Amino acid sequence: MNTSVPTSLYAQRRARMAAQLGANGIALIPTAPERQRNRDADFLFRHDSYFYYLTGFTEPNAWLVVSGDGTSTLFCQPKDLEREIWDGYRLGPDAAVGALAVQAAFPIGELDARMPRLLENRDTVWFPFATHAGLEERIAGWLGQVRGRVRYGALCPEQQRDLCSVLDEMRLFKDDHELDTMRRAAAISAQAHVRTMKACARMLREGKDVREYHLDAELLHDFRLGGSQYPAYTSIVAAGANACVLHYRADVAPVKSGELVLIDAGCELDGYASDITRTFPANGKFTGPQRALYDIVLASQEAAVAATKPGARFTDPHDAAVKVLSQGMLDVGLLDAKKVGTLDDVIEKRAYFAYYMHRTGHWLGMDVHDCGSYVEPGEVGAVSERKDPLSGELIKNRPSRILRPGMVLTIEPGIYVRPGEGVPEQFHNIGIRIEDDAVVTPQGCELMTRGVPVKADEIEALMRA
Numbered sequence: 001m002n003t004s005v006p007t008s009l010y011a012q013r014r015a016r017m018a019a020q021l022g023a024n025g026i027a028l029i030p031t032a033p034e035r036q037r038n039r040d041a042d043f044l045f046r047h048d049s050y051f052y053y054l055t056g057f058t059e060p061n062a063w064l065v066v067s068g069d070g071t072s073t074l075f076c077q078p079k080d081l082e083r084e085i086w087d088g089y090r091l092g093p094d095a096a097v098g099a100l101a102v103q104a105a106f107p108i109g110e111l112d113a114r115m116p117r118l119l120e121n122r123d124t125v126w127f128p129f130a131t132h133a134g135l136e137e138r139i140a141g142w143l144g145q146v147r148g149r150v151r152y153g154a155l156c157p158e159q160q161r162d163l164c165s166v167l168d169e170m171r172l173f174k175d176d177h178e179l180d181t182m183r184r185a186a187a188i189s190a191q192a193h194v195r196t197m198k199a200c201a202r203m204l205r206e207g208k209d210v211r212e213y214h215l216d217a218e219l220l221h222d223f224r225l226g227g228s229q230y231p232a233y234t235s236i237v238a239a240g241a242n243a244c245v246l247h248y249r250a251d252v253a254p255v256k257s258g259e260l261v262l263i264d265a266g267c268e269l270d271g272y273a274s275d276i277t278r279t280f281p282a283n284g285k286f287t288g289p290q291r292a293l294y295d296i297v298l299a300s301q302e303a304a305v306a307a308t309k310p311g312a313r314f315t316d317p318h319d320a321a322v323k324v325l326s327q328g329m330l331d332v333g334l335l336d337a338k339k340v341g342t343l344d345d346v347i348e349k350r351a352y353f354a355y356y357m358h359r360t361g362h363w364l365g366m367d368v369h370d371c372g373s374y375v376e377p378g379e380v381g382a383v384s385e386r387k388d389p390l391s392g393e394l395i396k397n398r399p400s401r402i403l404r405p406g407m408v409l410t411i412e413p414g415i416y417v418r419p420g421e422g423v424p425e426q427f428h429n430i431g432i433r434i435e436d437d438a439v440v441t442p443q444g445c446e447l448m449t450r451g452v453p454v455k456a457d458e459i460e461a462l463m464r465a
Contacts (some may be wrong), residue, residue, distance in 0.1 A: 004270065005177050011072075011101040013170065017054065018070045020166050025068040026119060027126040029164050030135065034060045044230065049366040050128055050167050052271050055100055055144040059091060061108045063120055071103045073118070078107040090344045096117045115253050122157045129438050140420045164371065172372035173406040178272060178365070179439060182408065183448050185269035186437055188226030190451030192219045194462065196263060197452075198294050201284040201463040210282070212237045216250035223414055227248040228267035232274060233368045235265035239282065242432025244416040246358060257283040261284040264432050266368070273368040275410050277435030284463030286456055289426040293415050294456050296328030297432045301454075302411040304360050308411060308438050312373055313400040318360035321413040333424050334417065349389045355417055361410045364413055364437055370408075376401050407440045411447075 021027055037043045047058050055064055055074070067071040079092035092299040093105035106114060119125060120140055127139060139160075146156045186210065196218040203210045216237045223231060239248035255261055261282050266274035279294065281287070288295060303324045304317035313364035318458040326346040340351040363370040379399035386395055403409075412435030417427040434454060438445040453459050 005056055007056070007099070007101045007302050009175070009177060010054060014025050014054050014064075014072050015064050015070050016170060017163075017166055018066050018068055021066070021068040021126055022124055022339045023068045024122055024127055025124040025161075026066075026122045026157075027066045027314040028115075028130065028139065028161065029054060029064045029066070030132055031057070031060060031062045033132075042266065044294070046230075047271070048131075049171075049271070049371075050163070053167065053171060053366060055102075057096075057100060060398065062109070063111060063117075064102075066120075067118075072101075072103045074100060074105040075107060075108045075111045075216075078109070091104060091371040100125070112142075114434075115142045115309075116149075119143060119157060120146050120149065121155045121358040123155075124159040124161055126161050126166070128167070129396055131164070133143055143412065145253075167378075168371040171370065172363065173404070174408055174439070175406075179406075179408075181270050181272045182274065182365075182437070184408070184437070185228065185267055185274040186276070186448035187265040187451050188223060188228050188269060190449055191226060191279050192222035192265065192267070193263060193276055193452040195219075195222050197278070197459065198282050198465065200255060200261060200280075200282055204210070204283050212242075212250040212253050212255060215255065215261065215263065216265075219263070220316040223267040226267065226269075228269045228367055230268055231268045232268040236263065238275075238431065239267070240263045241429035241431070243433075244418050244429060245431075248414070249271075254283050258287065260430060260432065260433065262433055264433065264435065266437075271366050273364060273370075273412065274449065274451060275412075275435060275437055277366050277412055277414075277433045277451055278454070279432045279434065280459050284460055286460065290430060290432075291456055293328075293430055294426060294432055296325060296332070297413055297415055297434050298454065299328070299438070299458070300324035301403075301411055303433050303449065304411045304413060305436075305438065305445065308403065308409070308440065310404055311442060312403045313376075314361075314403060314409070315400040317409075317411055321346060321360045321411075322352060325356050325413060328414075329355060329463065332427075334427060336417075336422065337348075353390060355410055355415050356413065356417070358414070360413050364408045364410055372401075372407075383394070387429065403440050405440050405442050409438055409440075411436055411438050 029051050032048040034045055035043045045060050057079050061077045063075040073097050076091050096105035196215050215305045235244045236248050238248040239261050240253040240259040241252050242248045260279055262279045264277040266276050299323040303320040305315040307320040316389045328342050340346050363372045374396045382399050414433030416431045419428045436449045438447050451461050
C-alpha cells in the first residue's frame with residue numbers, strides 16, 4: 001500500500017467515479033491475478049492499474065465494489081499468520097476499513113456468496129471490459145443467481161457498461177500527487193541513463209568486452225538504487241544495427257566503438273511509469289553520418305515539443321516532427337527528390353515511412369502506454385475518410401484529442417535506416433530515437449526527463465567526463 005499518498009485522495013477518486021455510475025449503478029473492479037512463472041515460482045506481482053488508482057492497495061486477491069451512492073466495499077485476503085510467514089504481511093478486512101477509507105471489507109473467500117446480493121436491485125453493472133480473462137463469465141454467473149430470485153421480487157441489472165470509459169477519462173488528467181510521482185520516476189530514470197552512458201564509454205576505454213546486457217544491468221542498478229519498484233517495461237538496449245528493431249530487447253550483442261547505442265528504458269515508481277529514449281555513440285564520439293541524422297531527429301523533437309501546448313491536437317506534435325524529419329531526409333539524401341518529389345509530396349505519400357514508421361508519442365501514466373482516448377470526445381461523430389497511400393486501406397479519421405493541462409504524453413521521433421537498394425551506405429544500420437516525457441501546462445509543456453542530456457555536444461561531453 002502506498003502510504004505516501006493520503007487515503008482521502010483515493011476516496012475522492014471513488015466518489016468522482018461513483019457520481020458517474022447513476023444512483024442505482026454498481027461498479028466491480030478486480031486487481032490483477034497472480035501468475036505462475038514456473039514450478040513453485042510466480043512472476044513478481046503487479047497490481048491492476050484501475051484498482052490501484054481507486055485504492056492505493058497493492059495486495060493480490062482483492063476486489064473493489066463501488067455503488068452509485070458512493071459506498072465502497074473491499075474484498076481482500078484475510079489475516080493468516082502462517083501464510084504471512086511465507087508470503088508477507090496482509091492488511092486484512094478489519095484493518096482495511098480504516099486504512100483504505102472504505103465503508104466495508106470482507107474476506108475474499110466470501111466474494112461469490114456476497115456479490116449476487118450486492119448486484120440485486122441494481123439497474124446497471126459497470127466493470128472494465130476486455131481487461132481480465134474470465135471476468136465477464138464470472139459476472140454472468142452472479143447475475144444468474146440474481147435472476148433466480150426474481151420470483152421473490154429481486155430485480156436484475158438490465159445494463160452492463162464499460163467502466164474503462166469513465167476511468168480512462170479520469171486517469172488522462174494527472175493530479176498534483178501523480179505529477180510529483182512521475183517527476184520523481186523521471187529523475188530516477190534520467191540518472192540511470194546518465195550512469196549507463198558514462199559506463200559504456202568508460203568500459204570501452206578500458207578495453208573491456210561490453211555487451212548489451214552490461215548496459216541493461218547499469219539501468220537496473222540505478223532504478224532500484226533510486227527506490228523504484230521495477231522497470232516500467234522491458235528495457236530496450238540496442239547496439240548498432242539492432243537499434244533498427246523498434247522493440248528490440250537487451251541481449252548478448254557486443255557494443256562496439258564507432259557504433260550507436262539506443263536505450264529506451266524507464267522505471268516505475270509507486271505505480272507510475274517513466275519512459276526515456278536516448279541514442280549515443282558507444283565510445284562517446286559521433287561520426288559524421290551519425291551526427292547528421294541525430295541532429296535531424298533532435299530538430300524534429302524540438303518542433304514537436306513546441307507544438308505540445310494547450311489547445312493543440314494530439315496529432316500536432318507528430319505532424320511537426322514528420323515535417324522536419326522529411327525535410328532532413330531530403331537534405332541528406334536518404335530520400336531522392338527526383339523520385340519522391342517535394343516536401344509536401346513526401347508527407348502526402350508518406351515516403352518518409354521507410355525510415356520513420358511509428359507515431360511521435362502516446363499517453364503516459366500508470367501504464368507506459370496509458371489509457372485515454374486519442375479522439376476528442378465531443379467530436380466523435382465528425383468522421384472523414386482517406387485512402388492510405390501505402391496500404392491502400394480506407395481509413396476513418398476522427399478529430400484528434402485536444403491537449404489540456406494535466407495530460408502527460410511522450411515525444412519520441414526517430415530515424416531507422418536498414419540497408420537497401422538506393423540507401424546511402426554511410427547511413428546503413430543507424431537507428432536513432434530521442435524520447436522525453438511531457439506534461440501539458442497552461443503555458444506549453446514541461447519536459448520531465450531532461451535530467452539526461454539530449455544535445456549531441458552535451459552527450460559527448462558527458463561521456464568524456
